[in-house]
Amino acid sequence: MKKLFIAITAIGLFFTSCNQTEQYKLTGTISGQAEGKVYLSKVQDNDLVKIDSTQLQEGAFEFTGTVESPQRYFIQLDDKKEAIQFFVENSNIDIKADVEKLTEAVIVGSAEQDVYVAYQESQKSFAEKNEAMYKEFMAARQAQDQAKMDSIRDEAMKLQDEKTAASKEFVANNSNSIVAGFISYRMMSGMELDKMDELYNSLAENVKASTYGVMMKEKIDLLKSVAIGKTAPDFTLNTPEETPFSLSSLKGKIVVIDFWASWCGPCRRENPHMVELYKEVNEKGVEFLGVSLDKDKDKWLKAIEDDGLVWKHVSDLKYWNSEAAKMYGISGIPATVLVDQNGVIVAKNLRSAELKVEIEKLLQ
Secondary structure (H helix, E strand, O other), rough: HHHHHHHHHHHHHHHHHHHHOOOEEEEEEEEEOOEEEEEEEEEEOOOOEEEEEEEEEEEEEEEEEOOOOOOEEEEEEOOOOOOOEEEEEOOEEEEEEOOOOHHHHEEEEOOHHHHHHHHHHHHHHHHHHHHHHHHHHHHHHHHOOOOHHHHHHHHHHHHHHHHHHHHHHHHHHHHOHHHHHHOOOHHHHOOOHHHHHHHHOOOOOOOOHHHHHHHHHHEEEEEEEOOOOOOOOOOOEEEEOOOEEEHHHHHHOEEEEEOOOOHHHHHHHHHHHHHHHHHHHHOOOOEEEEOOOOOOHHHHHHHHHOOOOOOEEEEEHHHHHHHHHHHHHOOOOOOOEEEOOOEEEEEEEOOOOHHHHHHHHHHH
């Protein structure tokens, strides 16, 4: 398999050298739809942003432009939730798709896309095994078979480890491909900081200079700035009453910053435990500050009331673009940051039981 990955990359790079132009030219046909608006989009600040559009002419469309380095783009149609996802580089790229099966489009002319297709193929067996495990788990839950559920969870964790190992091997064997940077950036979520550094340093210089390499470096630098032992960055967001509230106003106290949202199932399941912890430690001078990644104020306020979250709350209602969440490098919730009386970060991402232990250490 390793030799196959290397061979695919070599062929792709050769193809690029023969097909390289100063701009990209995307030509495509959508069978099953003759007319309508077509959009070319890409992800910017966690949102899918339309950057160009055209009209289908007898099922055909065309886009031209330039990219500094290969990037993942999307072709979208009006009234269609699915999109064609592919890597654009400055070459002549042909796209053939069925309007009812946009995710199965065939893309020719992008060497980076060829590498990504190879990566997807390498991940298929993991997806199939995961789907089978999910069905087994649901059946066990229906039967209230806790032992079986626990066993499946253990298997799922092992499968995830295998999947991660396979992804790392693919990246190592294709370290000159921009796709390696894309895969690596996605793998960083939940990874320890030293492992992120190791992954980034394994990439070729051209990949480090790409959009995804730059994003990796920025994230690593950000996480280093809010690592344990660093001063907690101050931020100011509005309370439910639209009153600005700053983290710095709690200086001198032990503070638990709790990043959560009304739409986050794991957050809501953790909230009762956080309520109990708050009751135990608040009278000892410990403050909680809830930072919501909601975008609907009414749902945010309802969750606060329904879950009995009596501590201070703030939000800018910007979802994953929350200024505070970005400042602290939050990529998953629930997430907690424990700050001591001197404003220094002493622990991160602890659940209520572990959090209680660390708080008690600070209270001694």
